[in-house]
Amino acid sequence: MAFGRIGIGVAFALALSVCATAGYAQSFWDNFFRGPTTAQPVQTPCVLDKCLNGAAQKPAPAQAAPDAAPTPMAPPASAGMIAPGNFDFYLLTLSWSPGFCDTGGASKSPDQCSVGSNLGFVVHGLWPQFQHGYPSDCDPSRPVSSVALQETDGVFPNEGLARYEWRKHGTCTGLSPEAFFSSVKRARASIEIPDAFNAPREQQSMAPLDIQRAFVDANPDLRPQAMAIGCSGGELQEVRLCFSKDLRDFVNCPEVARATCRAQSITIAPVH
Numbered sequence: 001m002a003f004g005r006i007g008i009g010v011a012f013a014l015a016l017s018v019c020a021t022a023g024y025a026q027s028f029w030d031n032f033f034r035g036p037t038t039a040q041p042v043q044t045p046c047v048l049d050k051c052l053n054g055a056a057q058k059p060a061p062a063q064a065a066p067d068a069a070p071t072p073m074a075p076p077a078s079a080g081m082i083a084p085g086n087f088d089f090y091l092l093t094l095s096w097s098p099g100f101c102d103t104g105g106a107s108k109s110p111d112q113c114s115v116g117s118n119l120g121f122v123v124h125g126l127w128p129q130f131q132h133g134y135p136s137d138c139d140p141s142r143p144v145s146s147v148a149l150q151e152t153d154g155v156f157p158n159e160g161l162a163r164y165e166w167r168k169h170g171t172c173t174g175l176s177p178e179a180f181f182s183s184v185k186r187a188r189a190s191i192e193i194p195d196a197f198n199a200p201r202e203q204q205s206m207a208p209l210d211i212q213r214a215f216v217d218a219n220p221d222l223r224p225q226a227m228a229i230g231c232s233g234g235e236l237q238e239v240r241l242c243f244s245k246d247l248r249d250f251v252n253c254p255e256v257a258r259a260t261c262r263a264q265s266i267t268i269a270p271v272h
Helices: 002-034 098-103 146-152 161-166 179-191 206-219 252-260
Strands: 091-098 123-131 204-206 227-232 236-244 267-268
Touching: 002 123, 091 179, 098 267, 123 161, 123 236, 123 252, 123 267, 146 161, 146 179, 146 267, 161 179, 179 267, 204 206, 227 252
Parallel strands: 236 267
Antiparallel strands: 091 123, 091 236, 204 267, 227 236
16 A cells, blocks of 8 residues: 555655656757747947947937038148138238348249349238138149240249148139139239338338338238238248238138237348
8 A cells, every 4th residue: 555655755755747848848849940049139228329238339320410501621641622712811922032032032032032033022921711720732633734834923022932832722712713813813903012012122120010010001901910021030031911812802810810920120231
């Protein structure tokens, strides 16, 4: 009788064991015949461009704001980055030839600095400008003809400078070479040079503010906010004047005006 009870218990335990493993066996054979299952990825939330599982989420393409004001561009790093004609105003730079020659210019432009050249203010350049920065070298391979260079006689001190100014600055104006040099000539002709700078034969000393006032007095529409005086080595180097794109008016140019010479007094070398 005891043996019977033991046999029944053993049988019962054996049955439980078989039942417990039945699920595993079913799972095993299912996997064997079906092949391995592919685990579904767990979707994790992402914040900005980072996901919580550490994977980077590709950022969406930036969308330009409608009617957003363009950001002023700095000088381009390479040619062609700015469309010719895209600028805010012109900057006419008049170089004081004796000061240029006294501070290293003689080796760069011997003819300009030779005795008897009798040059005072000459055009350094007519430069398209942004309110902050400027474009340059927009199409430096664009040629300039000898016909166009005829417009530079008596304006630039030599043809080499005229060619350089066309490549670096003129190509950004949107004008042809002929039209650009004609514009340079027109801008220069619109400026009245003060009497104190008409071929002085003696060295002078003046405060930059007094030079500025002399130009304002000689050009009634000019204001200090539309110009700057440049100096180097204690000498007058240049006068810069800001023009509208049609060259009809002077325009305020804060960035240019802030760069004016701050010396109390500078030397104005005589012409020779």
